[in-house]
Amino acid sequence: MEKPIRILAIESSCDETAAAVVENGRTVLSSVISSQVEEHRKYGGVVPEIASRRHCENICWVVDGAMKEAGMTFGELDAIAVTYAPGLIGALLVGVGYAKGLSMATGKPLIAVHHLRGHVAANYIAHPDLKPPFLCMIASGGHSHIVEVQDYTSFKVVGRTRDDAAGEAFDKAARAMGYPYPGGVYIDKASKTGDPKAFHLPKPHVEGSPFDFSFSGLKTAVINTLHTAKQREIEINVENLAASFQQAVCDIISEKLGLALDEYPHDTLVLAGGVSANSGLRTRLEADCKKRNIRFCCPPLSLCGDNAAMIGAQAYYEFLEGNIADLSLNAVASKKIEIE
Ligand code: KG4
Ligand code: ZN
Numbered sequence: 001m002e003k004p005i006r007i008l009a010i011e012s013s014c015d016e017t018a019a020a021v022v023e024n025g026r027t028v029l030s031s032v033i034s035s036q037v038e039e040h041r042k043y044g045g046v047v048p049e050i051a052s053r054r055h056c057e058n059i060c061w062v063v064d065g066a067m068k069e070a071g072m073t074f075g076e077l078d079a080i081a082v083t084y085a086p087g088l089i090g091a092l093l094v095g096v097g098y099a100k101g102l103s104m105a106t107g108k109p110l111i112a113v114h115h116l117r118g119h120v121a122a123n124y125i126a127h128p129d130l131k132p133p134f135l136c137m138i139a140s141g142g143h144s145h146i147v148e149v150q151d152y153t154s155f156k157v158v159g160r161t162r163d164d165a166a167g168e169a170f171d172k173a174a175r176a177m178g179y180p181y182p183g184g185v186y187i188d189k190a191s192k193t194g195d196p197k198a199f200h201l202p203k204p205h206v207e208g209s210p211f212d213f214s215f216s217g218l219k220t221a222v223i224n225t226l227h228t229a230k231q232r233e234i235e236i237n238v239e240n241l242a243a244s245f246q247q248a249v250c251d252i253i254s255e256k257l258g259l260a261l262d263e264y265p266h267d268t269l270v271l272a273g274g275v276s277a278n279s280g281l282r283t284r285l286e287a288d289c290k291k292r293n294i295r296f297c298c299p300p301l302s303l304c305g306d307n308a309a310m311i312g313a314q315a316y317y318e319f320l321e322g323n324i325a326d327l328s329l330n331a332v333a334s335k336k337i338e339i340e
Contacts, residue, residue, distance in 0.1 A: 005078045005319065006070075008102075009312030010063065012095030013087025013115045014141070015046045016305070017058040019066035021077070022312030025121070026128055030069030031309045034058045041181050045171070052090035059098050066308070074106045081111040081315030083118060084325075085332035086142070092331035100327055111315040112325040115306075116143055116337045117155070119272040121314035122303040130297055135266045137257055137285070138337075140273035141167035141182070144213050146260045147337060149270070152317035155337045158260050159211025166249060166275045169215035173222040173245050177238050187242040188278050194243030199225060201248045203255075211260050218248055250284045258288065268295040277304035 004023045011018040020031040036054045040046045067074065082099035084092060103110040116138050123130055132149045135158075144166045146159035164172070167184055174183020179190075201221050206212040222245050229236040257269065269289050275281065276298050289296035303310060 005316060006072065006076065007079045007081050007111065007312045007315045007319065008063070008066065008074075008077050009081040009113070009308040009315055010059070010095045010099050011083045011115075011118070011306060011308040011311045012055045012059065012091050013083045014091060014306055015040055015051050015054075016307070017055045017062045018306065018308035019063040020308035020312045021066055021070035021072060022125075022309055022316065025313045025316030026124055028125055028309045028312070029072070030066045031307060032062050032065040032069065033307055034062050037182065044175060044181050046088070048088045048090055051088055052094060055091055055094035059094055063098070063102075074102065074108070077106070077108050079109045079111050079315065079319055080106070081113050081311055081318075083115045083311050084112040084329060085114055085335035087115055087331075087333065089331055089333040092333070096329060096331045100329060104327060109319070110325045110327070110329060111318050111323065112329050113311045113314050113318060114335060114337055115311075116140070116145065116273070117153075117314045118310040120147070120149060120270065121317070122272060122299040122307070122310035123270050123297050124313045125309060126299045126303060127297050130268070130270070133266060134268035134270050135257070135261060135264055136270040136272055137253060138273045139166040139253070139271070139275035139281075141165060141171065143273070144215070145337065146211050146256060148264050148266075152314075153321045153323065157336070157338060158264060159209070159213065159256060161213040161215060162206050163214055163216035164219055166213070166215055166253070167273070169219040169249065170275065172219050174242075176223045176226050177242060184275060184278065187246055188280065190239040190242035191246040191280055194237070194239030194241070196243040196247035198237065198240035199244035201244055203248055203252050211256055211263075213252065213256060215249070215252075218245070218252070246278070246280045250280050253281060254284050254288055257285070261292065261294075266294070268297060271296070271298040274305050277301050
């Protein structure tokens, strides 16, 4: 038996400080997540300056916790991985700086991981037999991409959002409805009892780009509906509005993925990113895949949001490809998933 490859991974791109030890890209030996969401909730969104400071305070005990949980010493690791892009620059820098320091002190190779590649890789942990190629919908707070995953480290973006990301639209619509930040999960809950046919909301298309998304018009329609009702002193059933909004998002994503699968046929569709926790979207895409007779994969809820286990999973494949970073590594706020 070959010796397993064990990687310590660090994630700090937004408001979660996370560390994990992952074996051979598929087995999670430990995973620690320190979320700052309660603090940012007071401001209705992530405050970048606060996020950086909290990462700085938490990163040592989060990494130590992951090592202890895995029952390992730094010397036993094969590599140290870190999310270097995309994300809040001040937040990313904390993880990158810490990982570089650890790499220098231990002499272990450093692996730079793209956050969205990590979201895709969450599925490798959940589905041990899943292998590229496949088509993937990545829907997070900052990005909405349809990606052809050609190989573990080779990606082709087929479609992308022209304005708001799906998660951003969920959060902004939820905020207008009076739900706390981050509001995606509240819309999801409200949709379970609301009537999705109660409101007719737009499903915008991007002229000439059938695989691209535009969610800002849908979000604005929700905000306008609420404003108009307030002005006219009409009571609105927020659960119905939430359900109608979620249904519209599911319709849009389902339709674009259908077109993308016609053009880029694959026997597996994968869902990834924070919005992959949405119960309506999971059910819809599963049904779509059943109709097409293709496999549908999504992560368990524990791996949908930001975590370091997914970074450790992707890091293994970057390591096998020889994608090793040096100590000149810097954090990058915005970076395409295709280019390493
Ligand atoms: O991937 P993620 O954890 O962070 C980024 O990389 O952006 O995604 C966070 C996003 C937020 O917008 C959050 O509201 C959304 O994922 N989200 C959901 C649900 N759970 C989280 N959106 C819809 N339904 C959910 N159940
Ligand atoms: Zn994320």
